[in-house]
Amino acid sequence: xxxxxSTDRAAAVELLRKGEVVALPTETVYGLAADALxxxxxxxxxxxxxxxxxxxxxxxxxxxxxxxxxxxxxxxxRQLVLKLVDRFWPGPxxxxxxxxxxxxxxxxxxxxxxxxxxxxxxxxxxxxGKFGKPLAAPSANRFGMISPTTAQHVFDELNGRIPLIxxxxxxxxxxxxxxxxxxxxxxxxxxxGPISEEELSTFGKIDIxxxxxxxxxxxxxxxxxxxxxxxxxxxxxxFSARADRGVALLxxxxxxxxxxxxxxxxxxxxxxLREAAANLFRYLRELDAxxxxxxxxxxxxxxxxxxxxxxxxxxxxxxxxxxxRPE
Ligand code: TXA
Ligand code: MG
Numbered sequence: 001x002x003x004x005x006s007t008d009r010a011a012a013v014e015l016l017r018k019g020e021v022v023a024l025p026t027e028t029v030y031g032l033a034a035d036a037l038x039x040x041x042x043x044x045x046x047x048x049x050x051x052x053x054x055x056x057x058x059x060x061x062x063x064x065x066x067x068x069x070x071x072x073x074x075x076x077x078r079q080l081v082l083k084l085v086d087r088f089w090p091g092p093x094x095x096x097x098x099x100x101x102x103x104x105x106x107x108x109x110x111x112x113x114x115x116x117x118x119x120x121x122x123x124x125x126x127x128x129g130k131f132g133k134p135l136a137a138p139s140a141n142r143f144g145m146i147s148p149t150t151a152q153h154v155f156d157e158l159n160g161r162i163p164l165i166x167x168x169x170x171x172x173x174x175x176x177x178x179x180x181x182x183x184x185x186x187x188x189x190x191x192x193g194p195i196s197e198e199e200l201s202t203f204g205k206i207d208i209x210x211x212x213x214x215x216x217x218x219x220x221x222x223x224x225x226x227x228x229x230x231x232x233x234x235x236x237x238x239f240s241a242r243a244d245r246g247v248a249l250l251x252x253x254x255x256x257x258x259x260x261x262x263x264x265x266x267x268x269x270x271x272x273l274r275e276a277a278a279n280l281f282r283y284l285r286e287l288d289a290x291x292x293x294x295x296x297x298x299x300x301x302x303x304x305x306x307x308x309x310x311x312x313x314x315x316x317x318x319x320x321x322x323x324x325r326p327e
Pocket of ligand 1: 028030
């Protein structure tokens with residue numbers, strides 16, 4: 001199959017209507033979209049990504065009218081859920097709720113809940129609006145790899161497997177949406193993301209369930225693994241590299257040229273966490289492509305968006321002897 005990169009939105013809508021998959025930009029990362037209510041179309045997403053069938057997908061809605069057509073909101077948490085989506089939609093915010101039967105089993109991997117969000121990206125919103133139905137869309141990378149933030153990243157991983165990638169430039173947030181479940185009046189954070197715990201805490205009590213047990217099935221410990229071993233460090237200034245090893249640095253603190261490192265990428269020269277998140281996956285890919293022996297990444301401050309960045313770095317870090325991808 002030939003994979004095209006284009007800006008032709010009408011072609012995207014037409015392919016989606018035929019039950020094909022199309023990669024689309026969102027405000028977080030690129031997604032691999034298909035008709036969420038068509039099980040045969042959704043199967044194509046799993047095949048292109050080589051994603052295990054036990055890992056459920058996020059359903060993107062064209063608008064709020066679709067919300068209660070796919071989820072069951074007759075819970076005691078209804079008011080809290082509505083407040084949250086009023087505040088954060090459209091945007092990088094996903095909520096897991098009991099599903100309605102219109103959502104095929106393959107989308108939720110058989111779970112009785114479904115993850116939903118409304119994207120604010122103008123291209124995504126335009127295409128889903130024309131399509132007129134929900135789109136299932138996981139990040140458009142192969143399973144276990146880093147999420148794509150440009151059309152070229154998608155092409156590098158899925159060339160030959162999908163017909164079309166819509167190019168919307170680099171995605172603004174650069175990391176995946178915040179995922180929460182709302183249960184018994186509490187907001188459970190299943191995946192950290194652009195909407196921080198600080199922001200969520202104004203709506204209710206927060207429970208962080210991203211560590212330890214696998215709360216979202218896709219949150220495997222090495223989910224964001226580059227090929228190169230990656231080590232988290234506190235501070236590059238005090239790092240001593242072995243002379244026989246090529247080491248690349250993903251820096252938080254700006255550093256002048258430094259001969260301990262083959263290459264340096266600074267997440268944000270002005271130490272802005274938003275800019276750092278937007279650059280994170282691109283820089284990880286660039287350093288991974290250099291064929292060095294080790295990537296060292298400096299810890300970023302553990303507040304706001306920093307917590308979500310650290311979470312990705314922790315999952316990206318693995319020792320040379322550990323498997324780079326989840327089994
Ligand atoms: O920003 C994003 O969320 C991007 C863009 C494309 O929308 N999508 C994305 O999808 O990151 P994906 O499939 O790469 O990650 C979705 C995560 C997975 O970890 C999956 O296990 C979890 O959401 N998930 C989906 N449905 C769930 C459910 N019913 N209960 C718990 N976790 C769920
Ligand atoms: Mg993903």
